[in-house]
Amino acid sequence: PTLPNNIISKEKGLSELVRLCFGKTLNKSERCSNWDRRPLRQAQIHYAAYDAYCLIDIYNCLGNRLQSFDYLQSLRGYKPKKSDPPV
Numbered sequence: 112p113t114l115p116n117n118i119i120s121k122e123k124g125l126s127e128l129v130r131l132c133f134g135k136t137l138n139k140s141e142r143c144s145n146w147d148r149r150p151l152r153q154a155q156i157h158y159a160a161y162d163a164y165c166l167i168d169i170y171n172c173l174g175n176r177l178q179s180f181d182y183l184q185s186l187r188g189y190k191p192k193k194s195d196p197p198v
Contacts, residue, residue, distance in 0.1 A: 126139060132169050137162075141155050
C-alpha cells in the first residue's frame with residue numbers, strides 16, 4: 112500500500128527516500144535472496160537495476176525541492192544566519 116508522505120515509517124534508507132519523494136513503497140522482496148548463486152534470477156536483476164535507477168529520480172526530486180526552497184526564500188528576502196543549519 113502507498114503511504115502518504117506525512118506518515119512516519121519504520122523503513123530506513125532507500126525505501127524511506129522513495130516514500131518521501133514519491134509517496135510509494137519500494138519492493139524489497141529480493142533483498143534477502145541468495146545473491147551468491149549464479150546466474151542471478153531475472154527478479155534479482157530487476158531488483159538491482161531498479162534500486163540503482165531510482166537513485167536518479169531521487170536525485171532529481173531532491174534537487175528540484177532544494178531549488179524551490181532556495182527560490183521561495185529569495186522571494187521572501189530570507190538571509191540565512193550563521194546558526195541556521197545548511198540546507
